[in-house]
Amino acid sequence: xxxxxxxxxxxxxxxxxxxxxxxxxxxxxxxxxxxxxxxxxxxxxxxxxxxxxxxxxxxxxxxxxxxxxxxxxxxxxxxxxxxxxxxxxxxxxxxxxxxxxxxxxxxxxxxxxxxxxxxxxxxxxxxxxxxxxxxxxxxxxxxxxxxxxxxxxxxxxxxxxxxxxxxxxxxxxxxxxxxxxxxxxxxxxxxxxxxxxxxxxxxxxxxxxxxxxxxxxxxxxxxxxxxxxxxxxxxxxxxxxxxxxxxxxxxxxxxxxxxxxxxxxxxxxxxxxxxxxxxxxxxxxxxxxxxxxxxxxxxxxxxxxxxxxxxxxxxxxxxxxxxxxxxxxxxxxxxxxxxxxxxxxxxxxxxxxxxxxxxxxxxxxxxxxxxxxxxxxxxxxxxxxxxxxxxxxxxxxxxxxxxxxxxxxxxxxxxxxxxxxxxxxxxxxxxxxxxxxxxxxxxxxxxxxxxxxxxxxxxxxxxxxxxxxxxxxxxxxxxxxxxxxxxxxxxxxxxxxxxxxxxxxxxxxxxxxxxxxxxxxxxx
Amino acid sequence: xxxxxxxxxxxxxxxxxxxxxxxxxxxxxxxxxxxxxxxxxxxxxxxxxxxxxxxxxxxxxxxxxxxxxxxxxxxxxxxxxxxxxxxxxxxxxxxxxxxxxxxxxxxxxxxxxxxxxxxxxxxxxxxxxxxxxxxxxxxxxxxxxxxxxxxxxxxxxxxxxxxxxxxxxxxxxxxxxxxxxxxxxxxxxxxxxxxxxxxxxxxxxxxxxxxxxxxxxxxxxxxxx
Numbered sequence: 001x002x003x004x005x006x007x008x009x010x011x012x013x014x015x016x017x018x019x020x021x022x023x024x025x026x027x028x029x030x031x032x033x034x035x036x037x038x039x040x041x042x043x044x045x046x047x048x049x050x051x052x053x054x055x056x057x058x059x060x061x062x063x064x065x066x067x068x069x070x071x072x073x074x075x076x077x078x079x080x081x082x083x084x085x086x087x088x089x090x091x092x093x094x095x096x097x098x099x100x101x102x103x104x105x106x107x108x109x110x111x112x113x114x115x116x117x118x119x120x121x122x123x124x125x126x127x128x129x130x131x132x133x134x135x136x137x138x139x140x141x142x143x144x145x146x147x148x149x150x151x152x153x154x155x156x157x158x159x160x161x162x163x164x165x166x167x168x169x170x171x172x173x174x175x176x177x178x179x180x181x182x183x184x185x186x187x188x189x190x191x192x193x194x195x196x197x198x199x200x201x202x203x204x205x206x207x208x209x210x211x212x213x214x215x216x217x218x219x220x221x222x223x224x225x226x227x228x229x230x231x232x233x234x235x236x237x238x239x240x241x242x243x244x245x246x247x248x249x250x251x252x253x254x255x256x257x258x259x260x261x262x263x264x265x266x267x268x269x270x271x272x273x274x275x276x277x278x279x280x281x282x283x284x285x286x287x288x289x290x291x292x293x294x295x296x297x298x299x300x301x302x303x304x305x306x307x308x309x310x311x312x313x314x315x316x317x318x319x320x321x322x323x324x325x326x327x328x329x330x331x332x333x334x335x336x337x338x339x340x341x342x343x344x345x346x347x348x349x350x351x352x353x354x355x356x357x358x359x360x361x362x363x364x365x366x367x368x369x370x371x372x373x374x375x376x377x378x379x380x381x382x383x384x385x386x387x388x389x390x391x392x393x394x395x396x397x398x399x400x401x402x403x404x405x406x407x408x409x410x411x412x413x414x415x416x417x418x419x420x421x422x423x424x425x426x427x428x429x430x431x432x433x434x435x436x437x438x439x440x441x442x443x444x445x446x447x448x449x450x451x452x453x454x455x456x457x458x459x460x461x462x463x464x465x466x467x468x469x470x471x472x473x474x475x476x477x478x479x480x481x482x483x484x485x486x487x488x489x490x491x492x493x494x495x496x497x498x499x500x501x502x503x504x505x506x507x508x509x510x511x512x513x514x515x516x517x518x519x520x521x522x523x524x
Numbered sequence: 525x526x527x528x529x530x531x532x533x534x535x536x537x538x539x540x541x542x543x544x545x546x547x548x549x550x551x552x553x554x555x556x557x558x559x560x561x562x563x564x565x566x567x568x569x570x571x572x573x574x575x576x577x578x579x580x581x582x583x584x585x586x587x588x589x590x591x592x593x594x595x596x597x598x599x600x601x602x603x604x605x606x607x608x609x610x611x612x613x614x615x616x617x618x619x620x621x622x623x624x625x626x627x628x629x630x631x632x633x634x635x636x637x638x639x640x641x642x643x644x645x646x647x648x649x650x651x652x653x654x655x656x657x658x659x660x661x662x663x664x665x666x667x668x669x670x671x672x673x674x675x676x677x678x679x680x681x682x683x684x685x686x687x688x689x690x691x692x693x694x695x696x697x698x699x700x701x702x703x704x705x706x707x708x709x710x711x712x713x714x715x716x717x718x719x720x721x722x723x724x725x726x727x728x729x730x731x732x733x734x735x736x737x738x739x740x741x742x743x744x745x746x747x748x749x
Contacts, residue, residue, distance in 0.1 A: 038744030049739040051714035053587060057632060058714035062640035069690050074737040102743060253746055356709060360683035362614045445687035
């Protein structure tokens with residue numbers, strides 16, 4: 001039987017790959033999708049269990065997934081095994097690379113917070129003088145955001161804040177705020193800090209993934225084939241044209257080496273896997289920028305306070321409960337001079353309890369404290385923007401290979417004083433408001449988890465108009481190889497404080513429509 | 525078909541090469557033209573299909589903790605005695621809930637640490653040795669034999685505030701105590717005994733996964749066999 005031929009090879013099946021498949025196939029373009037892992041069977045692979053029924057009583061298997069703080073024994077099998085696909089870091093600079101290789105990738109498990117970037121992020125260099133502007137602006141992206149928001153059914157409340165662009169929302173009737181949240185809002189507003197509500201993708205049937213919102217549409221066209229357990233080793237290049245012409249991959253189970261041909265290659269393997277593949281293929285890096293400007297958001301800064309009227313189980317109805325969202329409010333203009341650039345958002349939750357590790361205590365004394373503070377707490381946390389720096393980068397570690405013999409990444413990312421100052425400002429601000437509210441602050445930290453923890457890693461193939469300073473153009477197309485596109489988070493120039501998913505989806509939709517048009521015009 | 529022949533056919537059905545042999549027996553007309561015989565294919569799906577059971581009962585089984593106790597083998601006698609004492613003081617029975625000793629938490633941690641990376645093993649062993657050394661120095665007795673006041677005078681200065689469960693102090697002994705405390709709480713509250721006590725009391729679980737969670741089994745694991 002002759003080998004089937006495809007127009008486009010898509011590597012990766014998460015949000016970005018799923019969107020590329022949907023857009024391209026709906027335009028009549030045949031696509032093959034390679035995914036490194038298997039398809040999960042939600043009926044067969046999941047079951048309700050008690051912690052004591054698990055082999056390690058709810059502890060994860062010791063030594064497994066040391067960098068995935070999100071992992072526990074219940075979900076351990078959904079993450080990429082760090083022993084199968086390791087990576088290296090300097091000893092003094094840990095990095096948490098959190099990966100999923102199941103069909104659908106991380107789109108199966110994301111938190112569904114759905115925000116647009118604003119021109120504070122797209123044109124950040126104009127505001128704070130740091131790095132480069134994106135070659136696109138919010139006005140370029142707005143039509144795509146709107147369509148993505150419709151597909152993902154994003155619920156939200158319109159605010160009219162330029163730093164928190166409104167979208168094509170399903171209007172939500174939020175229940176009235178609890179008294180504790182009203183108190184917080186009142187005090188925040190006095191400081192000119194706007195308080196809003198979270199924006200979230202409702203998706204369908206409790207899932208907002210590529211496997212239920214994007215790939216079914218692509219498959220329905222009859223133009224998409226998906227191969228699972230296909231671990232791509234290298235992009236192949238036609239010696240005569242210098243263009244990509246397919247990929248070499250390895251069957252995960254049998255280790256059989258295979259090659260697939262395609263006219264165009266679209267990388268959507270997740271920021272760092274796409275960059276790893278390009279670096280291992282030794283292509284598309286005439287700028288020397290590939291791998292650099294790795295950036296993600298800071299998670300970990302947090303303050304917890306207890307509302308005295310709610311302590312000892314004496315809370316009254318309507319006092320506690322609910323949550324609020326505070327979009328970025330620092331450095332909105334050039335005139336806002338602080339000891340840091342960029343900004344952060346806050347999440348405020350009411351009605352929680354204190355954690356045992358908050359107290360230098362044990363036994364009955366500890367239990368008494370936990371009982372006292374149960375359901376009386378308000379907590380505040382942040383997602384803080386890091387600065388995209390050339391020094392924060394990935395490269396190939398030639399001394400280490402993964403289970404399939406593919407050289408792994410060396411990841412090097414460090415925070416600077418800007419990040420330290422930003423998170424101190426955030427923790428102090430939350431604490432001041434909590435104190436002002438008359439609440440008992442029981443724990444405060446301005447420390448953050450290692451870079452990567454947010455699972456929002458972006459950059460390393462940033463886009464730009466200048467081929468000497470960027471890997472991709474504004475269409476997520478390689479400057480060096482016109483038939484190679486990178487449609488995941490690798491193209492980001494800055495990370496913003498926002499969950500990047502809506503932006504990744506919109507960029508992928510925009511790039512895929514451009515690609516389809518270029519293919520029709522025979523330019524690619 | 526004679527009984528003798530039926531037995532012969534049945535015996536063929538039990539042998540790996542049965543289909544081919546059976547075909548030969550059934551091809552009785554001697555004048556039938558010779559057809560090329562198919563080459564026996566080992567374990568083809570079609571061959572296996574005919575032998576699949578139609579209905580397989582699921583039998584009730586129990587968890588080993590219901591019927592057996594974990595062997596303690598990793599820590600030395602003195603270390604394990606200190607670990608038991610530590611578990612009892614950090615996580616005693618409270619308000620009808622079982623404590624660390626009631627749930628076999630020390631024995632479970634002996635197992636868990638035994639299969640942990642070397643740095644965690646060292647942290648526990650050194651930590652328990654240092655608690656014993658402090659007890660002997662201050663009270664001339666091993667840690668396991670101290671009274672509540674004596675225990676508190678050793679433990680209290682070592683307690684630290686931690687914002688996140690994964691934050692541990694750099695001081696090795698404080699680090700050990702923080703980890704052991706967290707491990708004892710998890711081993712106790714995730715135990716079968718805790719689940720049963722909570723169910724009896726009608727109270728909700730106070731931590732973890734409300735006692736249960738959606739467990740992902742290994743998904744399409746690679747066979748190393």
